[in-house]
Amino acid sequence: MKIFRNALYRRHDARLEMYRGRLVPCHETPARLDHVLAELARRPVGMLLEPLQQLDLGAALAAIHAPRYLDFLAGAWDEWVALDPANAQTDILPAVWPVRGFRADVLPESFAARIGLFSFDAGSPIMAGTWAAAREGAACARSAALAVAGGERAAFALTRPPGHHAGPDFFGGYCFLNNAALAAQTLREQGAARVAVLDVDYHHGNGTQTIFYGRDDVLTVSLHGDPRTEYPFFLGHADERGEGAGLGANLNLPLPRGTTVETWFEALEAGLAAVAAHRAEALVVALGVDTFEGDPISGFRLRADDYLRLGERLARAGLPVVLTMEGGYAVAEVGINVVNVLEGFEAAAG
Ligand code: OKP
Ligand code: ZN
Numbered sequence: 001m002k003i004f005r006n007a008l009y010r011r012h013d014a015r016l017e018m019y020r021g022r023l024v025p026c027h028e029t030p031a032r033l034d035h036v037l038a039e040l041a042r043r044p045v046g047m048l049l050e051p052l053q054q055l056d057l058g059a060a061l062a063a064i065h066a067p068r069y070l071d072f073l074a075g076a077w078d079e080w081v082a083l084d085p086a087n088a089q090t091d092i093l094p095a096v097w098p099v100r101g102f103r104a105d106v107l108p109e110s111f112a113a114r115i116g117l118f119s120f121d122a123g124s125p126i127m128a129g130t131w132a133a134a135r136e137g138a139a140c141a142r143s144a145a146l147a148v149a150g151g152e153r154a155a156f157a158l159t160r161p162p163g164h165h166a167g168p169d170f171f172g173g174y175c176f177l178n179n180a181a182l183a184a185q186t187l188r189e190q191g192a193a194r195v196a197v198l199d200v201d202y203h204h205g206n207g208t209q210t211i212f213y214g215r216d217d218v219l220t221v222s223l224h225g226d227p228r229t230e231y232p233f234f235l236g237h238a239d240e241r242g243e244g245a246g247l248g249a250n251l252n253l254p255l256p257r258g259t260t261v262e263t264w265f266e267a268l269e270a271g272l273a274a275v276a277a278h279r280a281e282a283l284v285v286a287l288g289v290d291t292f293e294g295d296p297i298s299g300f301r302l303r304a305d306d307y308l309r310l311g312e313r314l315a316r317a318g319l320p321v322v323l324t325m326e327g328g329y330a331v332a333e334v335g336i337n338v339v340n341v342l343e344g345f346e347a348a349a350g
Helices: 030-042 057-062 067-083 085-089 111-117 130-149 179-189 206-212 261-277 304-316 331-349
Strands: 002-005 016-019 022-025 047-049 154-158 195-199 218-225 250-255 282-287 321-325
Touching: 002 130, 030 154, 030 331, 057 067, 057 130, 057 179, 067 085, 067 111, 067 130, 130 154, 130 179, 130 282, 130 321, 154 331, 179 195, 179 206, 179 218, 179 282, 179 321, 195 206, 195 261, 206 218, 206 250, 218 261, 250 261, 261 304, 304 331, 321 331
Parallel strands: 002 047, 002 154, 154 321, 195 218, 195 282, 218 250, 282 321
Antiparallel strands: 016 022
8 A cells, every 4th residue: 555654753852741730741742753654664565645735725725724714723833932932842732711601703813812712622733843743744644645546455654643532623642733634635636426434543533534524425434532522522422413414423432441342343333334324435543542451541441452453454444545644542552553554454455
């Protein structure tokens, strides 16, 4: 398969996230992708490629994200440093948010207010290189979707930061631009009548769900830790089925902390049955490997070999597939687990 590599991923190397009242080292590090690239060097399951040059990326992003959100992200670092040159030494984190009853229609002048308006947690620092890295990652996702639309059986967008928590006009959960949603929208634009996004990251893909919630052309399915106890907490319940034209085109399969491989694969079957029932012509897989038993921030129990089986099962769904890289924080094992998915896929795709 074609693997589009984000050459700028190291430019996003944020230092600290807020956790239990303290700033702690960020879990989402460049080392995660270093391990995937190292494992791909050992087991070359695909061709490593740079994203395409002519992508019309700005317009493509504007089809899934609000223009004022994209403008804010693009200029956030410069604004931050303009507030005080000393800010260049510190990453940006929000500390105030408009909750129920507050106004979201008035764009505040205050930078502190705008960064709150456009985010939902204090765990997703922005630094000097965040926009460049996120944009190049989105270029990889769009390139992967264009390759698949052009006849490739499968393509992988090997990028960080991840994307599935980023919504129409908000960032959070280490995500800024929604790579999986961009891939799905690109497949639609290129002629697929119906597309499905299957999110297998440990955490609910709230951003992707929200982007497509009112639409019936893109089915969104997510298998994840039950939001009653697991991040992102405020979305991802089984009764969220879509709204308006999109009613019935969203499926959440929350699973309790501690879920083992048998139960997880049963949920995967239910998710793939929904993809088939939707008559999707192409599939986007938001691939997080934080379902791994050794993941430091998650609670499922998948083992390394289970990722081979996941790849095989995805191939047997028989659809053209774009995969996007999402979570996975057992850093030393991320490479093995991700490449296992790709190897399993290639073995079963024949
Ligand atoms: C992003 B993705 C741990 C707090 C964790 C955010 C988790 C984001 C996961 N100290 N907070 O879905 O893998
Ligand atoms: Zn995750």
